[in-house]
Amino acid sequence: MRVIVVGAGVVGTMHAWHAVERGHEVVQIEREAEARGASLRNFGQIWVSGRAGGEELDTALRARELWEGIGARVPELGFRAIGSLTPVRNDLELAVAEAAVARPDAAARGYKLVTADEARAINPALRGEFVSALHCERDAAVEPRTAQLALRKALLASGRYTFLPGREVREVIDTRKDASKNGRSAVRDDHGDVHSGDAVVLCTGAWLGGLVREIAGDIPVRRVRLQMAQTDPLGEPLTTSVADADSFRYYPAYASEALDALNAGQAQQPAAAAHKMQLLMVQRRDGGLTIGDTHEYEHPFAFDTVEDPYEHLTQVIEGFLGRPLPKIRRRWAGVYAQCTDTPPGSAGGTPTRVVHRQQVRDGVWLVTGPGGRGMTCSPAIAEKTADELGW
Template sequence: MATFDLAIVGAGIVGLGHALAAARRGKRVVVIDRDAQANGASVRNFGFVTVTGQGAGDCWSLARRARDVWVEIADAAGIDILQRGLVLAGRLPESEAVIEAFLASEMGEGCERLGAGQALSHVPCLRPEAARFALYSPHEVRVESRQAVPLVARFLTERHGVEFRWGTSVVAVEAPRLITADGGVIEAEAVIICPGDEFTALFPERIAAYGVTRCKLQMMRVRPATPVSLGTAVMSDLGLGRYLGYAELPEAEPLKRRLDAEMVAHRENGIHLIVTQSADGSLVVGDSHHYAATPDPFGSDEVDQLILDEFDAVLDLPGRTVTERWIGTYASASGRWRFTDKPSDSVRIVVVTSGCGASTAFGIGEETIGELYGRQELYGQHG
């Protein structure tokens, strides 16, 4: 019978964040996942580790820490950082007050307002009229999620001796024992369950108490007709009306009213624009948000077209083509961006309920491990 200090159920980015934090303390860690590799929200996103615009408080501060960890491990894990920074291009007059209020807040540290010409120096294909009021942040980094997440798992195995049990379903947690579907038993002093949007396999009644549902999103890969280089990721006015770090500012109310009145379909479909660039020059573009306990698995061309309409309003890329489309789902809950539940002294359930797992998981992992094992200084560690 295998015995570990810590067993983690779920090998998405939240599970990996906890594995890294525990392994850095010298803990013997096993990560168990029902799939052959990470296949959920962790690999179906922009790879955009977002700090600026995250909700004020712990979401923003944990995102800052998670960004630092991504940078710390990137070289050793063989992960390429493809872009740094963000240009948020605002074209509506109401966006100016939101940007100014954000810059005046604690979260605006290191950010600056740009003129259209300055914004174009970062994003040459930006339409000048789309960047009348531009916000620049240096804080973000961008990785290719579908490559980076497996590389984190490999790094944990090779550098820290973390064991992975792929294709293995845990059917019961009776700490210090985990029972797998094939009748196997794993012993661990502590257990962290990171189920993503799987709410019924383990402790369903405890997870249900948080009012969880699922969010479905649509995303695309767009190839420019001629090569273009985006120096940063790109967002637009719709992001100011949706990301809580902006949208919860009092100054955002006029902007949200205008968006509700003039971009009805975009708002009803939870659309805001993010554009990131991959190593091959293609662009990852999205996204939309629809909520249901069991979202349907079908993509809507109408929703994709709304996303592309905003893309074309912001970026001047005639002849661009869509080469790939996909759907993602993640856990969602009203009024909270994450939760940690404590079934017992040695068991935790950790769920990110706002789609920002890639941006916060390494920070959350350090927090959870600190609470389980006692806090110690992790900041600035490498490897």
């Protein structure tokens, strides 16, 4: 087969990867010189711990397995099976961690409740004050700023992959009205060139207007903005990813009566509440720390970054590390696309559908909306597309 992939973020690149792995020829089209969106502006976490039970967890666990296999073949990805620790500081937070460990799928996630001393043995950089920690052994990390470049280098070595940057797809050609295409799917880019194949997959990320709205209409996907930062090297290993108990409030795996009690009895700090914050922290291969993040849902988004979130993060991180945070060198904002609906029969109101996958024309599929799951789940999302399309 010949597969056309539109979009060179991690979701699009993983679709290209699976197509090439299955023996097909791939043309990948990207409107920028390089992908510049949420696929780079994230933590690089393969984040199993907080996923909703059922399809979302199954997808994350399969993706974790795929990431490890791809990472063994492409060492430049920087895959590291580091796990995560979420230190807790009081009885309300501890109760949420205990409820998580009691889940029937806790073993699949690698959940374990550890004492403060055990947490420090796992991650000696955590010299601050806390009473216990939730350990998730299945969490991992890759290097987000370079992952697509490393994957593309491996794809190019196959001899069956072509990358076309700086081209924006403007039209999906209706092949039913064009006999010259012989039933093949096709798109036209802003250079006027037509690219045809046996299948077209549109992996457009947070680009939901223009062509996407024209061919798919209003889809149950929203855009979410976040702020993050990168520090100077820590000067010592941070051997796991680190989260704080505010992350319990934002991930569906932690929904429980204990979480209800936490929400009722322990308000977030004002800055954290105002910006819908949690702490996530991952060490990069150069020793620096990626820290964040905030959540902004209402349009129009702000165009600037503000300092309150960074001041809050600094306070929380220094409390866990027991030392000053290294100087922040980079600050940035990003926007990702997130499904807003839940699968039929799902409990609660938290959006848990992993991705929006829709056939929009004969031979043309739109795949978008993984939200904060994009880096985690992209290999399994692309694998499922490939399976469903019969690649």
